[in-house]
Amino acid sequence: MHQSGPSPPQPSGAIRIAEQEVPSSVLQCLIIKFLMKEGVIPSEIFTRFQTQFGDESGMIIATVLRDSKGVLRLDFLVEQKTINAQYYSTLLNEKVKPPIRLKRRKRQDSLCFLQDNACPHTDTLTMASLLRLRWDVLPHRAYSPDLAPSDYRLFGPMKGFLRGKRLQNNSEVIAGVQRWI
Known part of the structure; x- marks a missing residue:
């Protein structure tokens, strides 16, 4: 029998993916960190992302x-x-x-x-x-x-400037970086 009630305590910083929508960029970041810790080389990670996500995982x-x-x-x-x-x-x-x-x-x-x-x-x-x-x-x-x-x-402050911005395509990313520079 399933009981409803308080859910079990979650570790600090845990993400409940089933209960909330997590942006794909956050999920991709987590996947990249996981694969890097497993020793997968960046070019292989990129190839795997292109296979799974297509243009959604575009990179500049x-x-x-x-x-x-x-x-x-x-x-x-x-x-x-x-x-x-x-x-x-x-x-x-x-x-x-x-x-x-x-x-x-x-x-x-x-x-x-x-x-x-x-x-x-x-x-x-x-x-x-x-x-x-x-x-x-x-x-x-x-x-x-x-x-x-x-x-x-350079790149640390640039990441800070771009953090939280919703950029829809490569042109918006390039324009954002050019504005920051």
Whole structure:
């Protein structure tokens, strides 16, 4: 016999999915955290999300190139699923070099470039592009949180700005990020 009455105590922070509608973004976040703890690599998680959710799980990759004076270029990757060496080299040659020349007219002959050690950044094609651009590439240690201030000075506040906003499509996300920048 089923008794109605007070429900058993729930652990702190528990979500009763059966009793309330939980936004899909919250569920997706929980699933991602779960799969990451199980050791599933991000590309596999993305593939599985695309299979289950289709366009609902769309993702935009933002590339922010900046110097000590501010943002030089903000680029959004919507159509392509990952940044590869060809995309990154084209970005540097066609979309980063011109704004640097326009915005930073002095001392262009001694540009020092710092990037992390992601595969597209260290690929032979990218390194050849950087050599042609005559940019000095600063070495980046494998683990150097002090050299990645964008993690806490850029993307943290950006997430805070976007938190709680209902953005319906990629265009609204891009416009929101551009307004914040």
